[in-house]
Amino acid sequence: MEAFLISTGIVALAEIGDKTQLLAFILAAKFKKPVPIILGILAATLVNHGFAGAIGAWVTSLVSPETMRWILGGSFIAMAIWILVPDKFDEDDAKLARYGVFVTTLIAFFLAEMGDKTQIATVGLAAKYNNLIAVVAGTTIGMMIANVPAVIFGDKIANSIKPAIVHRIAAVIFIVLGVATLLGAGSGFGL
Template identity: 65%
Template sequence: MEALIFSTGVVALAEIGDKTQLLAFILAARFKKPLPIIAGIFCATVVNHGLAGALGAWITSMVTPDTLRWVLGLSFLGMAVWTLIPDKIEEEETKIAGQLGVFGATLVTFFLAEMGDKTQIATVALAAKFSDPIWVVVGTTLGMLVADIPAVFVGDRFAAKIPLKLVHGIAAAMFAVMGVLALLNVGNLL
């Protein structure tokens, strides 16, 4: 249960202001069809984070606990820094929409935008940290939806009222604490 709750919270915070949340704003403004957009976000996230969770679980089986501790600690510290860097959406990611319909465009653009994104990398690290990658993937998917569904329904008006620096600071602090604890081998981290 810890994996679910922690993964949901940290990814929801990390997703605020992320390029995939910006993509949700753009798709919502362009198509004004929230349900196929949300369905596309959900499906793309399940597949993308499912692959990331499997990679995280595989990593834990391939490296020693001491090496894993260093990899996780440094990864979480890197995520803390990356979370503080604002994302920008690339125009090419929204051009696919014309040929695939709303659901297809959302599915493809979200999947591609999430490749190598901080929430995907966080999913790999969280799956390596916790013993149950399925709960991590469920949590990171919920975190994405918690952040992106309001973006789809409320759009840019909502984004202007969110203190992004504060939210990113909180998410960065959570990643940094996890990194330091992993490096110090404090608690039941592995």
Template identity: 60%
Template sequence: MEAFLVSTGIVALGEMGDKTQLLALLLAARFRRPWPIVAGILVATLANHAAAGLVGGWIAAWLGPDLLRWVVGGGFVAMAAWMLIPDKVDDDATPDRLRFGVFGTTVVAFFLAEMGDKTQIATVALAARFSDLWAVVAGTTLGMMLANVPAVFLGDRVARAVPMRLVHGVSALIFAVLGALTLLNVGQLF
């Protein structure tokens, strides 16, 4: 349960103001069809985070517990610093033409936007840290949905109402604490 809850919280906070959340806002504004967009986000996130979780599990098995602790701890500290850098949507993040319908466009755009993104890297690190792959993937997926579904339905009002600097600061603090706890080998997580 800890893996699920930590994964959900970290990704939900980390996703606030992230480029994929901005992409959700753009898709919602462009297509004005929230349900296919939400379904596309879910499918893309499940596929992306399952792959990231498998990579994290493989890294954990390959490195061994001592080296893994340092790699994951350092990774969490690096994520803390990365959280303080605001994201923006690339100009080519949303295609000019609607080739695959709203659902297909959302799946492709979200899957590609999530490659190498903070939440994907966080999923790799969380899967390496916790031994329960499916709890991590379920948690990170729920965190993505918690952050992006309101963005799809409420659009710009949500983005304007939430102070992104505060959200990014809290996210950075959580990553820094997790990194420190991991580096100091606190808890029974390994």
């Protein structure tokens, strides 16, 4: 349950103001069809984070628990720093309209999420918790928590949330996870 809850919370916070959330705003404004956009986001996230989680689980099988502890601790601290860097949105991510709303969203989100903060976080969380299903479910729910309101409420939300504050909160959570991991938290769980 901890893997699911932490994964959900971290990704929901990290996603606020992220380029994929900006993509959700743009797709919602362009197509005005929330259901296929939401389903496209869900499908893209499940595939992308499933792949990222599998990599995280695979990495844990390659290195010793002690080495993994240092890799994860450093990775979480690096994520804390990276999350404070604002994302830049590429308009090309939203220019796939000839494929229909669902397919456009699926492709655009999958590509935008490649190498993104939340995908990298999924790799680290899957490695830390060694619970692929809970982590992928949590990161996917976190993405949906941040992006579904963006699709449904669009401009009203964009003007009321201060992404910099939310990013600072997420950065603090990543730092706490990183330091706790470096100090041996979770070592009783094989990390």
